[in-house]
Amino acid sequence: MTQIFGHFIDRQDADGEYLKLGFSPTSMPIQQRWRKNGLSADFLADYLSAFFPGEDTASAERQAEIKGAVSYIANELLENAMKFSYAPAQHAISLAMYLEPDAISLYVTNSVDPQALAAFQQAIQCLLTANPHDLYLERLLRNAEAGNGDASGVGILTMLNDYGATIAWKFAPVALEAEVMTVTTMVRVPV
Amino acid sequence: MEITHEDYQVRYDAGTATVICQGSFRLRGPEEYAPILDLLTQAAAAKPARLTLDLRQLRFLNSSGINTLSRFVLLVRQLNASQMVIQGNRQFGWQQKSLPNFPRLLPGLQLEIV
Numbered sequence: 001m002t003q004i005f006g007h008f009i010d011r012q013d014a015d016g017e018y019l020k021l022g023f024s025p026t027s028m029p030i031q032q033r034w035r036k037n038g039l040s041a042d043f044l045a046d047y048l049s050a051f052f053p054g055e056d057t058a059s060a061e062r063q064a065e066i067k068g069a070v071s072y073i074a075n076e077l078l079e080n081a082m083k084f085s086y087a088p089a090q091h092a093i094s095l096a097m098y099l100e101p102d103a104i105s106l107y108v109t110n111s112v113d114p115q116a117l118a119a120f121q122q123a124i125q126c127l128l129t130a131n132p133h134d135l136y137l138e139r140l141l142r143n144a145e146a147g148n149g150d151a152s153g154v155g156i157l158t159m160l161n162d163y164g165a166t167i168a169w170k171f172a173p174v175a176l177e178a179e180v181m182t183v184t185t186m187v188r189v190p191v
Numbered sequence: 192m193e194i195t196h197e198d199y200q201v202r203y204d205a206g207t208a209t210v211i212c213q214g215s216f217r218l219r220g221p222e223e224y225a226p227i228l229d230l231l232t233q234a235a236a237a238k239p240a241r242l243t244l245d246l247r248q249l250r251f252l253n254s255s256g257i258n259t260l261s262r263f264v265l266l267v268r269q270l271n272a273s274q275m276v277i278q279g280n281r282q283f284g285w286q287q288k289s290l291p292n293f294p295r296l297l298p299g300l301q302l303e304i305v
Contacts, residue, residue: 030219038217038251068284075217076254137295140261155254162288 005124006168008186017099025090041074044097069163069189076155081110089180109184124169132160165189192230201227208239215251224259231263238272247280268297279304
């Protein structure tokens with residue numbers, strides 16, 4: 001069964017300009033795989049720069065802003081996908097970027113630990129109904145007080161709060177009648 | 192105090208009471224950020240009258256890093272002994288987007304993005 005949270009926009013590969021990266025399941029230690037997040041995110045951001053030439057000061061600033069946003073958001077999405085993927089499912093992580101005249105959309109798909117699914121969906125509901133501005137500060141204060149430095153949620157909240165992003169989620173079974181689900185996180189940033 | 196890694200460097204200059212962060216912070220979670228947080232904590236604990244966090248050469252910071260710097264800012268607030276200044280660089284997109292949150296955690300914090 002497919003479940004949607006937020007305003008999720010489904011994509012077909014024929015939809016205009018896009019770039020897609022896939023990361024196959026691997027036994028490589030996470031420390032090594034982690035490095036690929038930054039490389040991939042920066043690659044997408046650099047690739048995108050070609051579509052927003054920085055010929056004068058104003059457009060150079062716009063280019064830097066868009067590049068910074070994609071680099072940050074793609075990295076966060078990949079970090080989350082790597083942290084929360086359900087390893088036994090042996091499911092690949094994919095990252096796709098779609099360019100539109102007024103927005104850039106990033107889609108990251110990964111498997112979800114069945115044990116963590118309910119709590120994850122509850123956290124999403126909370127994000128969709130709360131004020132991101134208040135929730136962001138509250139989360140930083142709580143993390144500091146807890147003293148454990150767990151930053152979970154801060155990445156998504158910065159996207160909403162600092163980058164004005166729209167975020168939606170789609171859950172679907174990894175395969176027909178499979179119990180394990182995948183989640184596709186869509187982040188759309190106006191440009 | 193200094194931490195040097197192939198991707199980043201963090202240094203506390205006691206003479207000027209300045210913590211200088213350079214490179215890219217893409218570390219994985221609180222355990223990996225612990226040495227950086229220790230250095231920041233020591234800088235705050237020194238209680239200089241004016242404490243500067245120089246981020247002008249910090250190209251990238253992930254959310255775990257934002258969390259770490261927030262803890263530092265909140266610690267300075269708690270100690271209530273230093274005027275805090277954060278120096279940023281508008282060339283790096285994340286700084287213009289996310290640094291303005293820090294004065295919200297510590298009213299009176301001076302943010303200088305050039």
